[in-house]
Structures are given as structure tokens and as C-alpha cells.
Amino acid sequence: MNILNGKVALVTGATSGIGKSIALLYAANGAKVMVSGRNEKSGQEVVREIQSKGGDAAFFKADVSDPEQCRALIQSVVSTFGRIDIACNNAGVSGGLSLVVDYEVASWKDVLDTNLNSVFYCMKYELDAMGKQNAPGVIINMSSVLGLTGEMGLSAYVASKHAIIGLTKSAALENATKGIRINTVCPAYIETPILDVLSSEQRKAIESLQPVMRIGKPEEVAELVLWLSSDKASFVTGSHYSVDGGYLAR
Template sequence: MSSIKSDKKVAVITGGATGIGKETARLLVADGVHVVLSGRRADVGARAVEELTKDGGSASFVVADMDSPESIKALFDSVLADYGRLDHAVNNAGLAHETAAIADADPVKFQEMLSTNVMGLFLCLQREIQEMLAGGHGGTIVNLASIAGLNGIPWSGPYAATKHAVVGLTKTAGLEYSSQGVRVNAVAPGAIKTDIIANAITLGQYDEDTITAMHPIGRMGLPREIAAGIHWLLSDESSFVAGTVLNIDGGFQAK
């Protein structure tokens, strides 16, 4: 791809080809932002780009694996080479593949989640901040935390640990960089109707009635409902918000 460098704002969304990531991309594309989606599956990414651009929107896809520092570096090198700027970022990619009590949890799976959910997000966050500062125009970043990053969640201890780390990184980055024009926040979704949750219910890893009962609103959330919160945090409408974790959880945290 040849360099497009222009005044059009640019956003990166990791894990952006499906679910919450794609719904967030849809809102940003409607704002006239060029959105770079990343993920591990080129075919899924291509379909997402086709969907997002069919009405004149601007989007592209870069294959990237959040488990690989080299792949993360290549993603941002590509974005800066092609577009010359970075204005918004959503660190959405993550793993959630453990459903056991801590004494029975698989250390290998825990390590995989740490590598992607914590170190991968950290490396993205670090590079995003660097580029936004270097660009001289600031920017906004939203990290995907979880209700599991604010509470203990039975049978999800390793996952909860990684999301607690995301909350810590978010709050600290918010303190360190908001005065320099880079606002870092997070969203903490409850259970959301994504392919991951649907597959887990189908496999019997989760019980849908139990998950629904966790939320006082009486249902699971939809990806577009989380995307709306992310979109607000990325926008100038939230210009006085920094280092905050926005709960979008159907009342879970209010219990």
C-alpha cells in the first residue's frame, strides 16, 4: 500500500474484525476516521473491511498477533508508514479460555492469557502513546477491561488477574499522559453476546441462564452497546475523562 498521509484521523483497533471491535469501527468510520483493524485471520478481516467500506467508509486490515512483540511492532510500523499518524486506539484483542477454579486452572492457559491480555496490550499501549506524543496532536486510547477486572469471578481467576492488570495500566497511563494530550481510559463490559460467549455456551462451558442472572438488567449485553461507550471515550465529548474505567455491565457493579 502506498502512503496516504493526510489530515484524515486514523484509528487502530486490535481484534477489530468481529464483535465489539467491528461495532466500534463502524461508529468511527461513520465519523470519517480511517480505521485499521488487526487480527490473526486475514479472511475475517477482509470481510469486515468490505462491510465497513461498502457505503464509502475508509478501513483496512493488518494481520497481527498480540502474542508476538514482533507482530505488534510490524502493525504500528505499517500504520505510521501508510498513514503518518495515529489519533485513536482501541486495545480490544484478548483471550478468555479458562473455566476452572484456581486450584485446577491450567498454568499454560494462564500464561497464554498473560501474554496476550497483559503483555500484548502493554506493548500496544506503549507504542500508541509514543506515536501520539510524537505526532504533536495527542490522542485517545481505550483498553478493554471487564467486570472480571473489578471483581473476583469464580472459575475465571487467571482471566480476572489479566483484566485487573489492564485496569492498573489504564489508571496509571491516565495519570501519566493526560496532561500531555493523550487520554487513556477503559471499558469494563459485563457478559456480551459475542461469538466467544455463544461458543462457550454451546460447548457447555457456561450456562446462559446463570450468566443472564448475574446482570440486574436481566440480559446479556450487545457488542454495539459496548462500542457506544468506547466511541464516547474516544471522542471530544469525553474530554475531561482520563484514567477511568467505564462500567457497561447491565448493573452488575451496582450490586
């Protein structure tokens, strides 16, 4: 079942974790995929994995906290594959654990640049490219359950992920009649390198925060992103969807 046959998709932060799973699933469902990230070696490995399964992919190195690199990235998708139909703006960092009163201003700006400003930069150029194609487009922005609730010590992350939901709603309203759907996905804790900083006690505490009593898998997030990216979600725009093992139901 190739529900993305003929589509061209971009995934940022696709060299590991959730982004890598999304890139693999997009390709397995027929899309040509531009894998992007900062680590060329890991990115090329993802490309080779896609190609070894008969898929089509390329890598473009970009730091999404830089607007010029975002512009070049989207331009490279169009010059490599001829168009851009789907974009998943997934790259993000957690930032350090610190109370608001102690949060370093430079660290705050770094987290907001990487998690929030990057989504604005990417959408700005994605929407421009999609608008010129006179065809439907889809954008998925990666938020978090921490885009819907607070968490002590993670104020910059929480603020950036809340703001992504608002930014998504505004962009979706602006593009609803143009056939470009824009939604946000909000995972709870997922098994990826972003959790490497946790001690085994912290991991246990997190597992018990999720009613299913386990940490999620990146593939479980990718399945939701795939559906939202496909024509099966043709009436879905301007909204946010959690994939959270019941985290937000408590």
C-alpha cells in the same frame, strides 16, 4: 454527525464481536480505521463492510501477544494512514474454566500474554507514535466487569482484566499533560463468539446476573468506546467505565 472526522483509529481484535462493532462505529463516524486481528479473511470482510458504506479502512494481521508484531502493527497504521490518533486495545480471550489449584501454568501464561502483555506492548508503541505527532491522542483498553470483581474458575482472565485497569491508570498519569487520554471500558456479558462455549443453562444463569435480564450487544459497548474516543470526553482520563446492564450495581 462525524465526531471522529479526520482521525485515524486502530482496533485490535476487530475481526469479530465487540472489536468489529467498534471498528464499524469508528468508521461510520468519520475515522479511517486499521482493522487488526489474526484472521485475515474475517478482517478483510470487516474492511469491505466499512468500504461498502463509504468509509476508509485497511487490515493488518497481527498476534498481539508478540511484541514485535505489535510494533509492526502500529508502524503499519502510521505508514498506511500517516498518523495514529485513536487506539482501542480490545483483543482478548477468556481462557479455560479451571480452579487456581488446577490451572495449567502454560494456559495462565497464554491468557496473560494475550490479554495483559498485549495491552502493554500496544500502548508502548502507540504512545511512542502519538508522542511524535504533537497532537491529542486517545487510548481505550478493553477490560471487563471481571476487572473489578472476582469469578470462580476464571482467575487468569480476572487477574489480566484487573491489571489492565492499573496499567491504564499509570499510563494515563504519565501522559495527562501531553494531551493523550487513556481509559478502560468494562463490559459485562456481551453477545459475541467469546460466549460460544456456554451451554443454554449457563447463558440463562448469566442473563439473571445482569439486572436488565439480558446479555448485552456489542454495539452497546461500541457506543461508550466511541464517546470516550471523541473530543466530547476531553476531560476524561485514567478512569474505567462499565457498560454492564447493572451487573456491578448488585
